[in-house]
Amino acid sequence: MLNNKKIKAESELANNISIIVSEYATKNAVSFILHKNSIVIAKKDLEITSVITEILNKKFKKIDIK
Secondary structure (H helix, E strand, O other), X not given: OHHHHHHHHHHHHHHHHHHHHHHHHHHOOOOOOXXXXXXXXXXXXXXXXXXXXXXXXXHOOOOOOO
């Protein structure tokens, strides 16, 4: 039962992150966004993880595990 709740909460979190990343890409004219582990070399100023995390924390204070 608890495992199902965890899976549901993780799914909700992933969905929220996806929405935020999509909105960020639209607002900032970003053509594509890659997972950090898919990149060999990149400029540090292209890193948006902290920005996305900050937006996520402001928009979603908590995720209820039901």
